Amino acid sequence: MKEFERFKKMFSPKTIAVIGASFNLKKWGFHILHNILSGGYKGKVFPVNVRGEDVLGLKGYKSIKEIEYPIDLAIIVVPREALFDVLKECVEKKVNAVFVVTAGFAELGEAGKKMQEDIRDFAIQNDLMLAGPNGEGIVNARIRLYAQMAIHQPKAGKLSMVSQSGNVGATMMQLADMSCYGFCKFISSGNEAVLKLPDYIDFFAQDDDTDTIVAYIEGIKDGKRLIQSLKNASMKKRVIVIKGGKTEGGLKAAQSHTGAMTSDTAIFEAAIKQTGAIYVDGLQELYDCAQILVREPLPKGNRVGILTVGGGWGVLAADACERYGLKIAQLKEETLKKLDTVMPPWWARNNPVDSAGGGKRKTMTYGVEVLMEAEEVDSVIVLGNALGVMSTAVMKKSPYYDQGLNLASAIIKDAEMEVVEVYDRLINTYKKPLILSTDAKHNAYEIKNEVILALEERGIPVFHSPERAAKALSYLTEYARRIERIREK
Amino acid sequence: MKEFERFKKMFSPKTIAVIGASFNLKKWGFHILHNILSGGYKGKVFPVNVRGEDVLGLKGYKSIKEIEYPIDLAIIVVPREALFDVLKECVEKKVNAVFVVTAGFAELGEAGKKMQEDIRDFAIQNDLMLAGPNGEGIVNARIRLYAQMAIHQPKAGKLSMVSQSGNVGATMMQLADMSCYGFCKFISSGNEAVLKLPDYIDFFAQDDDTDTIVAYIEGIKDGKRLIQSLKNASMKKRVIVIKGGKTEGGLKAAQSHTGAMTSDTAIFEAAIKQTGAIYVDGLQELYDCAQILVREPLPKGNRVGILTVGGGWGVLAADACERYGLKIAQLKEETLKKLDTVMPPWWARNNPVDSAGGGKRKTMTYGVEVLMEAEEVDSVIVLGNALGVMSTAVMKKSPYYDQGLNLASAIIKDAEMEVVEVYDRLINTYKKPLILSTDAKHNAYEIKNEVILALEERGIPVFHSPERAAKALSYLTEYARRIERIREK
Structure with missing residues (x-):
């Protein structure tokens, strides 16, 4: 299955290009590259920036096209205006997948939404596997890949998470680290222009390294698809769902955060439970629940x-x-x-x-x-x-x-x-x-x-x-x- | 007011006798004395034990009667069988107050209950101010008095607590220590043969050093008295109540723990709230609530x-x-x-x-x-x-x-x-x-x-x-x- 192999390569890349890499400490283009290197990733890393400058001792490139190796994962941290050109180059380079950190799209209202639609159309037309935009990072603790803004580097474990919020994901990684249960894979799905939360759930459900799946959801456009993914995943793995934007106040906050719309909360909750997934209220319960799910046998009664x-x-x-x-x-x-x-x-x-x-x-x-x-x-x-x-x-x-x-x-x-x-x-x-x-x-x-x-x-x-x-x-x-x-x- | 002065002396003693003091690390008579000394208490401490042995470098006494000073607080950690004789000596010595750690009374069923009644009658007849039996300890962080089994030595703060469970109190002291808000006074009220939980609330309500009062309750015999105390205290201080034994399972556990009986939970909760006290569910909420109460101004709205x-x-x-x-x-x-x-x-x-x-x-x-x-x-x-x-x-x-x-x-x-x-x-x-x-x-x-x-x-x-x-x-x-x-x- 082609799709599965591409996902696998995205989460376990042998080569990574960081486009927008920088030694300016105020920029995420520094922090992501720094976290990849300090985390102990063993693959090849290529910094790309407009001037082709070397960064953190690595040879710099002006364009991804100049890199001598095929690229499994391109992480893009350029300004919004430069994104489209960079994506074109990624298509020409035939990269396996791109993760777009760059923000300023659907979460900023109508103009941004239009730009995001353009990116989506371009990616689909050119068969570009695209995560984000407005994503916080991607992690695979099994290969010590911590390509994210947050500093957390949990050890390898069996829990994988997809999150529509970067900081909720970061919190989970930190807590996993403290409780020693570790992490398998993490992705901050951002605005989900192309790849959507259920895509990652489908992948985790097939991933041999993953035993427990966590999904933080703020908004879902295709409810049926989500339910189908959760149902399928729950038959093979233990699945926990946490929902942000369940109240009026939270919903308004979610809209300006990821530009997401949500459906009725009670219906949503009932539907999730019917899939077999666990539905938790809030971060602390998520953490506590994950802790018990990754190891404990299921009880026969109460x-x-x-x-x-x-x-x-x-x-x-x-x-x-x-x-x-x-x-x-x-x-x-x-x-x-x-x-x-x-x-x-x-x-x-x-x-x-x-x-x-x-x-x-x-x-x-x-x-x-x-x-x-x-x-x-x-x-x-x-x-x-x-x-x-x-x-x-x-x-x-x-x-x-x-x-x-x-x-x-x-x-x-x-x-x-x-x-x-x-x-x-x-x-x-x-x-x-x-x-x-x-x-x-x-x-x-x-x-x-x-x-x-x-x-x-x-x-x-x-x-x-x-x-x-x-x-x-x-x-x-x-x-x-x-x-x-x-x-x- | 005589009663208030005696309470004050009990919580701020200048002289303490530890009856049952020992250097046997398996005995609470060691740990309580050790915690008093290692905590930095500046008053005079007199170990008393059957052989009159010196303990931890302090001169030992065979009986409290032999001590050359008046005793503000006698802490009793002797075996159950020896308790009555020790209490008699305390009366003869005219001690200000006794705190009885010794256990094995109402919490052990009918025989123990009878013995506890005898102690109660004796104390009342002889005007002996008696805390416990089956108490975990007494603390006044302002004078660095940590006369308890638990190891916690929180710094001085404004929160005082009376607890019908020693370990719930210990948990609170530890959490107060971690959050830096400190403690004022703590007493583990044990089986409450004589002094009862509302007595301590009354005292804390009048205590200038106390701003916030916490009560952990498992059982109450005189509901009216409790409500009156909480009402009075709530007009002067911020009060938090936590109740153990709210469910059938919890109630059964409480009965074998302190021999306490409880009334209907819903009625209890409603009555507590009408006094103005905050009613919290569980240890974590107690801790979180205490943290916010000791410092924050009251909001005008929501x-x-x-x-x-x-x-x-x-x-x-x-x-x-x-x-x-x-x-x-x-x-x-x-x-x-x-x-x-x-x-x-x-x-x-x-x-x-x-x-x-x-x-x-x-x-x-x-x-x-x-x-x-x-x-x-x-x-x-x-x-x-x-x-x-x-x-x-x-x-x-x-x-x-x-x-x-x-x-x-x-x-x-x-x-x-x-x-x-x-x-x-x-x-x-x-x-x-x-x-x-x-x-x-x-x-x-x-x-x-x-x-x-x-x-x-x-x-x-x-x-x-x-x-x-x-x-x-x-x-x-x-x-x-x-x-x-x-x-x-």
Whole structure:
């Protein structure tokens, strides 16, 4: 399939021309080239600018036509007035694909809209594969290609994203980087003169490196096409959709942002859900949801087991679970008996399983395994991991550190690191979601919490609050239920 | 008033006895004493334990009665069986107040409940001011007293909290520390055998150092008393209430946590709101709400002005504002004209005010001032501050750093630091809320973002996502409206 091969080459180019490359730090033509080079891209890069100047130690060209190699991807950052001529040269050069950063088209009203239509017509007539204009960049973390304005360079992962906003994409890449789940491919689709959001979804659906697809949508002209793409993609991958411009205020903002029009919000939401995609409200939910989707198995039902080292957190987690449609699992006597062996004598034999500041070394490992194993539990939330690592790090400042606190620190850290291997194994063994929320993640004391980092590097999501953990789990649970229903049809 | 003076002495003691003090790191009797000493408390501390052993370099006592000084606060961490005898000695010693950490009472069912009643009767008969049992600790950051199990030592601030959960309180202290707004007083009220949550609210309402009061509630026996306390407090201070145990699952968890019973959730919520207190859902909202309450002026209405450096964020912020009951202000021509002077030629002359990656140096200062000044705007949200500081910090790793990037870094940082003074002045001048959300806060690159830190040290809240900023602002706006209505009555 010709189209697929061209997309592949666009996202995994061996040669890139940056047209409008510059060493002027005020220009995006500098930042994009700089980010490509500093990101560690291993292919060939050719800067092109009107004077043919060398940039960042690379030989400069006056025109893409002068480059001695075939070009897989041309990134265009020239002024609006120069764009058309540059596109003509790209056609003559027979480039595989162009990504147009240049802005000032449909987002600026009627005159710009006309110019954008001209570009579209020209590209279609000449079979020029064109992304943008007004795009923020294109990323493929697998080959360390970070051809974008934003500075983020997430490591390689399995999540690919198409975004009608550059900064929403940038936020996601940064958060992915922080949570260690990484990125696969990213494209800021801009004004979508030619290539449209569903085109990228179609490509990601076929892309072997992509497991999870995220789409940030502000406006869609062809709703049917979008629904068809999402339906198709959802059968093969996990898909998350976030919509900007759902309210009157947001819609007006979206119109002046990408020149996009949107249809009725409620109808849109219902249609998206019928495709099997997850529909989230806002950036934080998007981030939380992505974190849980890229790794966790799908739960069979909505019964949650909670293990907590403190009462209040357990109460709030239980509240949040039920608020978001999950159930607090009723633990069987058999399960309670197993828990008795690691819980303190005074524990309440209830779910949430609350060690109330007590418990044994194995409470966080064997205790969690008991819940993972229990047939009456579909998912497990654990609250309060890695607090010891944090507190021993704080203790280092204590004048009493050498009087025994140092020894305790080593023991505590050792015990807490144990969970990393165990949780990883439990998820693989029992094929149930296991997610964490802990205060230790907040990191008020500039302490690198090694346990949290190791968990996140394994892809085990660690949340900042019980509510966020519960909400993310509720999305996963609802998604599992919906996908199963769609597949049964 | 005798009661008030005793409370004052309990929270600002000159002398503390820690009964059950130990150098065994597995015991809370170690951690509480250690936290008092390492926190920098300047008063006199006396460890008491059965053998009269010295602990952490302090002279030990076998009984509180042997201490040569009057005791303002006795903290009791002895086993449950020894508690009654220790309380008797406290009465003989005529201590001002006791804080009982010892657990194993009403939270453990009928037998424990009976023992707790005995303690209550004994305390009341002997006029013993008793906090707890099953309390996590007591804090007064103004005198650097951190007498608690958790390790957090927030700096001095104006927010005081009473919590029926120790770890919910600990979470709040940690988050306050991270956002630099600090803490005033904290008490974990435990099982409330004698002193109850409304007693602490009454005290905080009269406490000159406290501006904002937070109460985490799991169960209340005397609803009328609570409502009266909240009503009274809300007339003098800003009050936030969070409730644990709102769902069936949460309620069951709360019962085994503090032995508390709760009334109907919807009635409870409505009653709380009528007192003028803010009622939040969950830990994250509590934290966000506290951040905005401790500093920001109350808005006169719900019309929001948004300034953003990127389109998608503006769209999502506008959506979130409208979702939470705020309005996107319709900017007057006069305001738009002023904005023209700092916005790029292509800006959409709309609210959100979107500089679309362009703008001048003064966009984030003068542009924000224009919105703050505009009579059609009640509150201002700014999106995207301090991104430059983050990106220049990342650039330091670039091989091209010495080829001009170093100079650019200095200029960018200088420009971005400017907002700190300006925003502080704007809040004071225009008496309108000004809040921020920025990606730079996420700090994926372990960069200390000096602009963010300086803003937070000034008490200007910086949020992680547009939705959280909008939601927090909606709470403040709704609170302002409600308080005005109550005062008019």
